[in-house]
Amino acid sequence: MNMMEIYFATGNSNKVKEAEIILKDLKGIKIKAINLPYPEIQGTLEEVSEFGVKYLYSKIKKPVFVEDSGFFIEVLKGFPGTYSRYVQETIGNEGILKLMEGFKGEERRAYFKSVVGYCDEDGIKLFKGIVRGNVSHEIRDKGHGFAYDSIFIPEGENRTFAEMTREEKSRISHRRKALEKFKEYIEKKLP
Ligand SMILES: O=c1[nH]c(=O)c2ncn([C@@H]3O[C@H](COP(=O)(O)OP(=O)(O)OP(=O)(O)O)[C@@H](O)[C@H]3O)c2[nH]1
Numbered sequence: 001m002n003m004m005e006i007y008f009a010t011g012n013s014n015k016v017k018e019a020e021i022i023l024k025d026l027k028g029i030k031i032k033a034i035n036l037p038y039p040e041i042q043g044t045l046e047e048v049s050e051f052g053v054k055y056l057y058s059k060i061k062k063p064v065f066v067e068d069s070g071f072f073i074e075v076l077k078g079f080p081g082t083y084s085r086y087v088q089e090t091i092g093n094e095g096i097l098k099l100m101e102g103f104k105g106e107e108r109r110a111y112f113k114s115v116v117g118y119c120d121e122d123g124i125k126l127f128k129g130i131v132r133g134n135v136s137h138e139i140r141d142k143g144h145g146f147a148y149d150s151i152f153i154p155e156g157e158n159r160t161f162a163e164m165t166r167e168e169k170s171r172i173s174h175r176r177k178a179l180e181k182f183k184e185y186i187e188k189k190l191p
């Protein structure tokens with residue numbers, strides 16, 4: 001059976017590694033990661049994904065998806081959110097923990113959100129995933145995760161994402177939930 005090729009446009013190798021784990025048993029489809037840049041407008045994750053994948057499809061005219069994601073802390077009114085990458089590169093996890101000093105229990109609730117934007121000849125589809133949890137009181141890392149993983153404890157767990165293996169994280173992550181919906185959709189489309 002000839003494989004249908006779908007591009008995953010991202011510059012983030014951690015997202016690629018996790019997408020490969022999550023989509024490993026996708027039948028009849030080959031996912032090809034490409035670092036094709038696209039303008040990231042200021043807006044919600046949905047708007048960035050929709051605009052980005054529309055732009056890329058108009059360039060390459062091949063089935064392609066992007067994933068825009070972020071880390072949202074409730075007591076900080078959703079900060080860092082759509083600025084997650086910039087905030088990680090500036091104040092980092094130490095800076096986030098400083099902002100969280102004095103907050104305890106439920107006040108430390110946070111979530112990761114992922115929005116996958118897919119486009120082919122039939123148009124654009126968005127697939128969303130959220131994983132809820134708490135901001136840890138300290139940075140806890142066993143070298144597995146990236147960015148905010150070392151300060152995020154998912155609900156029902158006492159380890160941070162960065163203390164889990166990539167496989168364990170990818171069983172419950174926002175990326176898993178969004179890409180599962182994408183997988184279900186795309187497998188139905190196959191002839
Ligand atoms: O600890 C984390 N565990 C995760 O699972 C995760 N997923 C997203 N993020 C953060 O949110 C930004 C996304 O920004 P983003 O979607 O624009 O991605 P990016 O700019 O890194 O790559 P690209 O896909 O845009 O090329 C990233 O840089 C990270 O800071 C995560 N942090």
Ligand SMILES: [Mg+2]
Pocket residue numbers: 040085
């Ligand atoms: Mg980005």
